[in-house]
Amino acid sequence: MVFSSSLLENAVNEFAKLPGIGKKTALRLVLHLIKQDAGEVTYFSDTIAKMREEIKFCSRCHNISDTQLCNICANHSRKQEMLCVVENIRDVIAIESTQQFNGIYHVLGGIISPLDGIGPEQLNIDSLVQRIHKENTREIIFALNPNIQGDTTVYYISKKLKGVSVKITTIARGIAFGGELEYADEMTLAKSISNRIPVEHYINDSN
Amino acid sequence: MVFSSSLLENAVNEFAKLPGIGKKTALRLVLHLIKQDAGEVTYFSDTIAKMREEIKFCSRCHNISDTQLCNICANHSRKQEMLCVVENIRDVIAIESTQQFNGIYHVLGGIISPLDGIGPEQLNIDSLVQRIHKENTREIIFALNPNIQGDTTVYYISKKLKGVSVKITTIARGIAFGGELEYADEMTLAKSISNRIPVEHYINDSN
Numbered sequence: 001m002v003f004s005s006s007l008l009e010n011a012v013n014e015f016a017k018l019p020g021i022g023k024k025t026a027l028r029l030v031l032h033l034i035k036q037d038a039g040e041v042t043y044f045s046d047t048i049a050k051m052r053e054e055i056k057f058c059s060r061c062h063n064i065s066d067t068q069l070c071n072i073c074a075n076h077s078r079k080q081e082m083l084c085v086v087e088n089i090r091d092v093i094a095i096e097s098t099q100q101f102n103g104i105y106h107v108l109g110g111i112i113s114p115l116d117g118i119g120p121e122q123l124n125i126d127s128l129v130q131r132i133h134k135e136n137t138r139e140i141i142f143a144l145n146p147n148i149q150g151d152t153t154v155y156y157i158s159k160k161l162k163g164v165s166v167k168i169t170t171i172a173r174g175i176a177f178g179g180e181l182e183y184a185d186e187m188t189l190a191k192s193i194s195n196r197i198p199v200e201h202y203i204n205d206s207n
Numbered sequence: 208m209v210f211s212s213s214l215l216e217n218a219v220n221e222f223a224k225l226p227g228i229g230k231k232t233a234l235r236l237v238l239h240l241i242k243q244d245a246g247e248v249t250y251f252s253d254t255i256a257k258m259r260e261e262i263k264f265c266s267r268c269h270n271i272s273d274t275q276l277c278n279i280c281a282n283h284s285r286k287q288e289m290l291c292v293v294e295n296i297r298d299v300i301a302i303e304s305t306q307q308f309n310g311i312y313h314v315l316g317g318i319i320s321p322l323d324g325i326g327p328e329q330l331n332i333d334s335l336v337q338r339i340h341k342e343n344t345r346e347i348i349f350a351l352n353p354n355i356q357g358d359t360t361v362y363y364i365s366k367k368l369k370g371v372s373v374k375i376t377t378i379a380r381g382i383a384f385g386g387e388l389e390y391a392d393e394m395t396l397a398k399s400i401s402n403r404i405p406v407e408h409y410i411n412d413s414n
Contacts, residue, residue, distance in 0.1 A: 002303035005273050011258035014251045018236050024389075029225050031296065033259055034271070041259035044221045045252035051218040052240055052248035064241070066212045089238060096209040 001027070060131070062107040062124045064089050072096075072104055079103045081138040085128065085157070087111050087145065095143060103141070106131065111144060112153045120156055129160050142170040146188075172197075208234070267338070269314040269331050271296045279303075279311055286310045288345040291400075292335065292364070294318050294352065297389045302350060305397040310348070313338065318351060319360045327363055336367055348403050349377040352388050365406055376403040 001023050003009035008030060015026035033041050057063070058070035065071070072078060072092075082103030086092055087110060095101050108123045131137065140161070144150035158168055174192035175184050184192075208230055210216035215237060222233035240248050264270070265277035272278070279285060279299075289310030293299055294317060302308050315330045338344065347368070351357035365375055379402035388396070 001300055002306065003300060004277050004279050004303065005262065005271050007258045007262050007273050008271050010254050014254045017251075019239050020232070020235070025227070027297065027300065028227070030255075030258065032226050033255065034262060036259075038259055042256055044224075045256035045259075047217050047221045048237075048240065048255075049249055049252035051214045051237065052243075052245055052252075055212065055214050055241060064212050064215050066214050070211050072211050090234065093208055093210060093234070096211065099209070 061105045062109060062127070063092050063105055081136050082141070083131070083135075083137050083139070084141045084143050086143050087150075091143060103139075108153070111149045112156055113149045123153075125157060125160070128157065132161060132164055132166060137166055139167040139169060142168070144170070146173045268312045269316060269334070270299050270312055284309075288343050289348065290338070290342075290344050290346065291348045291350050293350050294357075294388070298350060301389050301391070301396060302400065305393045305400065307397040307400055310346075315351075315360070318356045319363055320356045330360075332364060332367070335364065339368060339371055339373060344373055346374040346376060348400070349375070349406070350388065350400070351377070361406065375406045377406055378403050 001012070003012070011030045011033075012023065012026045015021055015029050016023050018026075021029070033044070054066070056065045056068060058065040058073055059068055060073045061070060063070045063072060067074070079102055083106055084095065084101060084103055085106045085108060086095065087108055089107060092105050092107060095105075106124065106128050108125065108128070110118050110123050112118060112120055112123065132140070142150075142154045142157075144153055154170055161168065172195065173188060174195070175181060175188065181189070208219070210219070218237045218240075219230065219233045222228055222236050223230050225233075228236070240251070261273070263272045263275060265272040265280055266275055267280045268277060270277045270279060274281070286309050290313055291302065291308060291310055292313045292315060293302070294315055296314060299312050299314060302312075313331065313335050315332065315335070317325050317330050319325060319327055319330065339347070349357075349361045349364075351360055361377055368375065378396075378399040391399075
């Protein structure tokens with residue numbers, strides 16, 4: 001792409017550094033911004049800069065936060081004894097968006113994946129174990145993606161917590177709501193049969 | 208989407224205002240920026256803000272520019288008597304990228320489209336006609352998208368220039384009818400410029 005303006009070119013190059021944004025998309029975004037009021041664009045760039053400068057990671061659960069302790073950890077109306085372990089911040093947002101979980105979180109910052117060179121020491125596992133020992137945790141819910149890496153991580157942490165009197169659960173694996181039974185993979189279908197639940201629980205959950 | 212950080216939420220909302228960027232994509236982009244060095248993100252936001260504040264439109268051809276006169280118009284090694292008329296800035300970038308055209312441009316800022324309420328008076332057509340009368344233009348090449356709006360615009364401007372001794376051509380129809388100029392590959396676009404045809408042939412061809 002040949003530009004007659006270096007201001008335009010620099011802005012396009014900056015957008016094109018973002019994941020999934022190619023040069024043509026970047027150009028479309030920049031030309032959109034040129035059409036906006038200068039004030040709106042200043043607000044856009046200020047918001048991004050301020051976010052990056054001021055954002056913190058919660059010292060307790062490693063979630064993204066405006067303050068040293070995130071507002072989920074700091075919220076005393078949430079069940080502090082129920083701890084949900086997730087891979088990353090996107091998972092916290094996904095679970096919070098369901099508005100069904102009233103406990104607190106622990107963000108691992110990844111998942112054990114030897115093929116990608118990610119071992120337990122790169123993740124927030126030590127701080128999780130310390131929390132369990134220190135805090136009054138009664139249940140740990142693993143909400144990790146249902147794959148080999150997720151299962152490995154659940155297994156590794158569960159072993160680390162052997163002897164600690166805490167209930168350890170994982171989110172149910174089964175057929176997604178609206179999914180087709182015949183297209184489910186065998187592993188999922190098998191697990192959903194072996195982990196079947198009494199119909200009265202299921203009906204009560206729905207209400 | 209429920210966020211535990213308003214810094215994060217504001218940044219996601221700003222990205223989600225961009226065309227074609229939904230909330231989930233916006234979140235992915237913001238989380239990417241959080242992982243980058245603070246200096247890089249500052250550079251990103253400064254580049255965008257500076258671009259919007261300092262960008263100008265060339266007083267002669269309406270192309271995007273760092274200066275009052277764009278560096279295509281100001282370049283005396285380009286053929287100032289050969290004028291390429293395009294719909295928008297993206298088209299200038301597309302043609303410049305072929306490195307096959309050595310004349311100058313005139314950006315209409317749109318195309319005559321009565322259905323969208325865009326008439327000749329909203330476009331840079333008067334300034335085009337003034338340029339032709341004032342400058343030593345010997346050839347006008349219309350490089351508009353080959354569709355009904357493009358044809359209407361060519362026809363309208365050609366009529367306005369009746370009696371002016373200037374050669375009027377349009378780029379060859381190497382591009383499929385209904386196609387978008389900016390997405391054409393460089394080879395097709397380059398050939399369509401070198402094989403440009405006089406408008407009277409072009410109009411006869413259509414009939």
